[in-house]
Amino acid sequence: MANIEHTVSVPPAKYSIAHLKHQPRRHYGRWLAAALIILALAMIVKAFAQGQIAWPVVGQFFTAPAILAGLWNTILMTICAMALGLVLGVVFAIMIMSPNPVLKYVAVFYIWFFRGTPLLLQLLLWFNLALIFPTLGIPGLFEMRTVDFMTPFMATLLGLGINQGAYTAEVVRGGILSVDNGQIEAAKVIGMTRLTMLRRIVLPQAMRVIIPPVGNEVISMVKLTSVASVIQYAEILRNAQAVYYANNRVMELLIVSAIWYLAVVTILSIGQHLLEKHYSKSLGRRTGKRTEPAAAEGV
Amino acid sequence: MSAMVVAVDVNKYFGPFHALQNVSLEISHGEVLCIIGPSGSGKSTLLRCVNQLERIDSGAIWVDDELVGFRQEGNKLYELTDAEISRQRLASGMVFQRFNLFAHMTVLENIVEGPVIVQKRAKSSVIPEAMALLERVGLADKKDAYPSELSGGQQQRIAIARALAMQPKLMLFDEPTSALDPELVGDVLSVMRDLATSGMTMIVVTHELGFAREVAHRVVFMDRGRIVETGTPHDILSSPKEKRTQDFIAAVLS
Numbered sequence: 001m002a003n004i005e006h007t008v009s010v011p012p013a014k015y016s017i018a019h020l021k022h023q024p025r026r027h028y029g030r031w032l033a034a035a036l037i038i039l040a041l042a043m044i045v046k047a048f049a050q051g052q053i054a055w056p057v058v059g060q061f062f063t064a065p066a067i068l069a070g071l072w073n074t075i076l077m078t079i080c081a082m083a084l085g086l087v088l089g090v091v092f093a094i095m096i097m098s099p100n101p102v103l104k105y106v107a108v109f110y111i112w113f114f115r116g117t118p119l120l121l122q123l124l125l126w127f128n129l130a131l132i133f134p135t136l137g138i139p140g141l142f143e144m145r146t147v148d149f150m151t152p153f154m155a156t157l158l159g160l161g162i163n164q165g166a167y168t169a170e171v172v173r174g175g176i177l178s179v180d181n182g183q184i185e186a187a188k189v190i191g192m193t194r195l196t197m198l199r200r201i202v203l204p205q206a207m208r209v210i211i212p213p214v215g216n217e218v219i220s221m222v223k224l225t226s227v228a229s230v231i232q233y234a235e236i237l238r239n240a241q242a243v244y245y246a247n248n249r250v251m252e253l254l255i256v257s258a259i260w261y262l263a264v265v266t267i268l269s270i271g272q273h274l275l276e277k278h279y280s281k282s283l284g285r286r287t288g289k290r291t292e293p294a295a296a297e298g299v
Numbered sequence: 300m301s302a303m304v305v306a307v308d309v310n311k312y313f314g315p316f317h318a319l320q321n322v323s324l325e326i327s328h329g330e331v332l333c334i335i336g337p338s339g340s341g342k343s344t345l346l347r348c349v350n351q352l353e354r355i356d357s358g359a360i361w362v363d364d365e366l367v368g369f370r371q372e373g374n375k376l377y378e379l380t381d382a383e384i385s386r387q388r389l390a391s392g393m394v395f396q397r398f399n400l401f402a403h404m405t406v407l408e409n410i411v412e413g414p415v416i417v418q419k420r421a422k423s424s425v426i427p428e429a430m431a432l433l434e435r436v437g438l439a440d441k442k443d444a445y446p447s448e449l450s451g452g453q454q455q456r457i458a459i460a461r462a463l464a465m466q467p468k469l470m471l472f473d474e475p476t477s478a479l480d481p482e483l484v485g486d487v488l489s490v491m492r493d494l495a496t497s498g499m500t501m502i503v504v505t506h507e508l509g510f511a512r513e514v515a516h517r518v519v520f521m522d523r524g525r526i527v528e529t530g531t532p533h534d535i536l537s538s539p540k541e542k543r544t545q546d547f548i549a550a551v552l553s
Binding site for chain 1: 352391400412461462
């Protein structure tokens with residue numbers, strides 16, 4: 001490398017063009033693609049503008065009491081069902097990793113059953129539980145009629161929450177398995193019991209792996225609550241339907257619902273992004289490389 | 300002088316593999332014992348049995364006169380509960396080959412975790428002690444760093460400080476320098492040398508024959524799950540009697 005002069009055999013004149021200005025390549029294909037897409041978009045916008053949508057009606061019902069009440073019920077159910085799903089997910093993830101075969105196989109069965117049947121079917125099962133169990137309770141302690149307990153809210157909560165738990169259990173299990181065994185041994189040798197170790201060492205580290213998929217599932221949950229309209233839970237889509245059965249403004253009310261779903265999901269996506277950033281900040285320093293894809297994958 | 304660790308006829312199997320075969324050993328208070336031997340000889344397993352990271356299949360181990368992992372009732376030994384095993388582990392501190400610092404905690408948080416969470420001591424009294432330990436291993440300026448921001452040698456010195464923060468009676472070192480770049484080994488060994496000088500009882504599984512020669516009171520050579528030879532560093536490292544020991548020393552030094 002040092003004696004490069006001796007290896008150069010071409011005359012120096014060939015290198016005299018090095019001062020010329022560089023011209024970037026022109027991307028005609030990109031211009032063409034962009035033009036086609038913009039044309040298509042313009043046609044769609046024109047179609048909607050000329051379509052028989054009464055936009056004032058959309059504006060009028062956007063903040064109607066029935067719609068806002070439905071929106072609140074959607075948000076409330078998302079929070080409650082997700083909370084139930086997370087608690088069940090952690091419990092069943094720990095059970096499935098237990099050395100106790102009874103705990104383990106009960107958890108395996110739970111995940112198998114609730115991931116293996118459609119959510120809609122599960123909601124109908126909960127809602128119609130009174131058909132097979134007219135009363136619920138612990139014999140001798142308390143008892144109540146199933147129809148009084150299994151309101152649309154309870155049936156939806158149990159249906160969505162228990163279903164979510166089965167998915168979250170797998171996510172949490174993956175997160176726990178991602179924690180290096182050396183961390184567990186280090187916790188043991190400073191005298192930690194299993195529960196302390198789980199709380200102080202394993203779960204905080206598993207969070208980095210658990211947060212992105214759970215964030216996605218919260219977003220799915222917002223939309224899944226709409227399925228509960230079939231069992232009369234008064235979430236936003238069901239209330240929108242109730243309104244359009246009365247006034248026949250079907251598309252307008254569906255658009256109102258769609259805008260609200262998009263608004264909620266957009267806010268949640270921003271929250272998810274911030275949460276992931278937080279966890280990759282405190283946990284990700286171990287290996288900068290490993291956190292990058294997880295953070296980029298998000299949303 | 301009473302014994303800090305006594306192991307009698309310890310056997311350990313991993314499936315069909317007989318990892319420890321009737322191993323008996325005694326370590327006095329304040330003694331520094333180095334265990335050497337080829338990989339797979341059972342030296343790490345023996346160390347891990349002392350603080351119950353591995354469960355022994357037969358035999359018995361005492362640490363500071365307390366039977367480890369079992370309670371004697373009549374002529375049977377009953378296994379202890381997890382909580383009792385966790386309490387017994389407090390007698391010894393352990394340093395791993397791969398450091399195993401808690402990745403989600405800063406250096407200082409790593410050190411105070413055990414005293415505060417496990418021993419339930421007041422944070423206000425633990426933190427000055429932790430800083431003194433960091434001072435002792437020469438890393439006080441790294442207290443707010445995360446493990447991934449440190450070199451292997453620094454992480455291992457923090458790991459030693461973390462173990463010492465629990466005020467153990469005995470320190471176990473499982474190949475503490477084997478995962479380090481050669482230029483970082485010296486700092487870790489010098490911390491261990493200081494610790495030995497301070498009178499800490501230490502069991503060190505190591506490939507650093509120089510360290511064993513200089514610091515150990517006694518050296519044990521293990522091979523294929525058995526203790527082959529025990530003696531002073533000079534006996535084992537310079538004039539070993541057994542053929543297997545001679546071969547091993549020759550291979551390591553070549």
